[in-house]
Amino acid sequence: MGKPTGFMEYEREPRPERDPLNRTKDWEEYTLPMPEEEVKEQGARCMDCGVPTCQTGAMIDGMTSGCPVYHLIPEWNDLVYQEQWQEALKREHQMNNFPEFTGMACPAPCEGACVLGINEPPVAIRTIELSIIEKGFAEGWVKPEPPSVRTGKRAAVVGSGPAGLACAAQLNKAGHYVTVFERDDRVGGLLTYGIPDMKLPYRVVKRRVNLLKEEGITFVTNTEVGQDYPLEKLQKEFDAVVLCGGATQHRDLEVEGRELTGVHYAMDFLHQNTKSLLDSRHEDGQFLNAEGKDVIVIGGGDTGTDCLATSVRHQCKSLTQFDIYPKKGDVREEDNPWPQWPIIHRVEYGQKEATAVFGEDPRAYAVMTTKFVGDENGHVKEVHTINVETHTNDKGQRTKKEIPGTEKVWPAQLVLLAIGFNGPEQGFLKQLGVETDKRSNVKADYGTFTTNVEGIFAAGDVRRGQSLIVWAINEGRAAARECDRYLMGETELP
Ligand SMILES: Cc1cc2nc3c(=O)[nH]c(=O)nc-3n(C[C@H](O)[C@H](O)[C@H](O)COP(=O)(O)OP(=O)(O)OC[C@H]3O[C@@H](n4cnc5c(N)ncnc54)[C@H](O)[C@@H]3O)c2cc1C
Known part of the structure; x- marks a missing residue:
């Protein structure tokens, strides 16, 4: 101390x-x-x-x-x-x-x-x-540290988010030849194409990926395993495979008017924005532009906050974020004691910025969307809502009750759905014959990370569902340890 x-x-x-x-x-x-x-x-x-x-x-x-x-x-x-x-x-x-x-x-x-x-x-x-x-x-203290001995074993990592990168780094340390496959044009998963540049700049991801390359890891981008790279080839060319493909199957909002143009998934908005920014500083115009629009962000989490911060930079006309839950208190409730994660009211960077631009916090609480209404061209022009009360029953299940008389109509030309994810995309997993659990994540126990298919492991969001960078790193490292044990019969990886 x-x-x-x-x-x-x-x-x-x-x-x-x-x-x-x-x-x-x-x-x-x-x-x-x-x-x-x-x-x-x-x-x-x-x-x-x-x-x-x-x-x-x-x-x-x-x-x-x-x-x-x-x-x-x-x-x-x-x-x-x-x-x-x-x-x-x-x-x-x-x-x-x-x-x-x-x-x-x-x-x-x-x-x-x-x-x-x-x-x-x-x-x-x-x-x-x-x-x-x-x-x-x-200070130049962070240097590439390639392994001194190679084992001759080959491991493939599918997906280059934090789980895939951590897994690749550890397997490479153990001396295996590691290839990371990524379907996007840039490495990093949601570090690159989810979290915006002003929160986690791509140059920071690239700086680390360059070190990993110098340590001997091969990165293959623009290659979707199962589409551009056949599974038979993958299983033939590699001694083990670790699935780190994330869980970015969008959760949709099934209300009237969902099909209108101008209603988009938040991830499409964020992904296109970062790609266009990195490709051409937005010169190519290949992104959903919020400029001059009334923007409604549906969802009160991190993804919604990133949409706020992106929309103000586009110079939107107005900005509102719906949270289906009531506003939280400034201190912990009695049923949320230390050392639990404190469930308290927070003002994140996106809300601070929206407040600075528009003079007030953009959030509307306890609001549920009932329908979208479009103009004569099929473009969204209004979002209809009603306020709700949330009740928690004895089993901890939450239900919502509409409050009559609280109906409201909001003008909107751009609506961003940031209401979470429904697990990993299934097509590739089905092709591989990998079993999934009841939440549609890859079935592999925490600790062993092994799937039902011999030599195939899973780590990160693809296994636990949409989570945090730090859990992805934890799982990537731990799956590498189990994969190394499988390849060598024993492991010294931490
Ligand atoms: C908008 C947003 C903001 C977030 N902000 C934060 C935050 O601030 N802090 C935090 O801790 N967490 C945040 N998270 C969560 C965090 O980013 C994820 O939990 C984490 O990135 C999961 O890592 P992963 O490696 O498991 O998957 P991902 O990061 O999703 O990476 C998976 C990669 O696999 C690739 N892939 C999938 N299938 C294939 C295939 N068949 N072939 C080749 N490649 C494939 C995908 O293209 C993707 O690049 C955020 C999430 C989102 C959506």
Whole structure:
């Protein structure tokens, strides 16, 4: 523990951000680095608790508590306070191949489980995590580390999101020849084509992928396994396969008028926007443009927030985000005690920006969409809603009750559906003969990651359903360990 009195002396400082109004004029990262001296003070707030709940990575009540990659958080907090940055970096990489991805975009369940967070703002763990890895890159400490011996075994990883990248990195460390297949034109999965550039810039993904290439991993893009690359060939050419294809089957909203033009899945909006931005700085016009439109985002989660931030940058005319649940309180409820993930009202970057541009928070709470109405050309012009009450029964199941008299009509020329996902796309899994569970995810137990087909493993969202980057990294690493055991009869991978 760097400074025993640190938690009493220093306040938690939020990660520095650019001015919310100014930053909507470009697509650059919205956060700023924290000065080193301040990071040191933030590290000093860590109490080095006997039971470091911040690094436990447990599921409590269906929510993540503590860090799923079991990051050695108190150790690196102390090392930062002692200004031993290089040692801190080693500790980070010990548990997490990509601390820059989690440092930038993780919701930080570690902070929700920090002991200091019981009665004070928690340690700024995520900011410290990012500061360590960014210093590592700036100082040239992060270098490719190719394996010294090759085993001669060949492993294929299908999908290049965080699960696929972590899995490939670990299998390569074990000395196997690794090929990652990606159907998109760029590597990164949702790190690249889900989370927008201002939250997690593509250059950060590319910087890491370049290192992985230098370590000997082969990336094959624009290649959909099962379509462009036959499955027979895959199984013949590789000794083992790890499925890391994600879970991006859209959840739809089945209401009247859904077929109108102008009603889109959020992922189509986000994917096209990033592709056009990276290809041509939007010069090619190959994206759904929110400019001058009344935009309604349906869904109160991360994807919805990313749609807000993207729409304000397009200079939309107005912006509203529907959340079907009521507004949460500013502090934990009694049934949501520490160290559970705190279910509290949050103002994320997209809401801050929309407030800066339009003068008020864009969210409308407890709102359910009843229908879309179009103009004479079949283009959406209105969204009709009614307010709802949510009730939870004894079994924890939630039901919605409409409140008569709360009907409302909202003008809209662009509607974005950000209401979640229904598991992985099934076609390719069926072709492979891989069994799925009742939620349509690949059936493979956590721990073994083996599917019913010999030599085929599964990790990340394709196995657990839409989740978090940090879980994808955890599963990618753990599946690599089991795959290595399968290939070699034993494993030394962590
Ligand atoms: C809009 C959005 C924002 C998010 N924001 C956050 C956030 O801020 N923080 C956070 O922690 N989590 C966030 N998440 C969740 C997080 O991104 C995912 O949980 C994580 O990316 C899952 O990783 P994965 O590797 O399992 O799958 P993915 O990232 O989905 O990657 C799967 C890849 O497999 C490829 N693929 C699929 N099938 C094939 C095939 N047959 N052949 C070749 N390639 C194939 C896909 O093209 C894709 O690139 C967000 C999700 C979305 C949708």
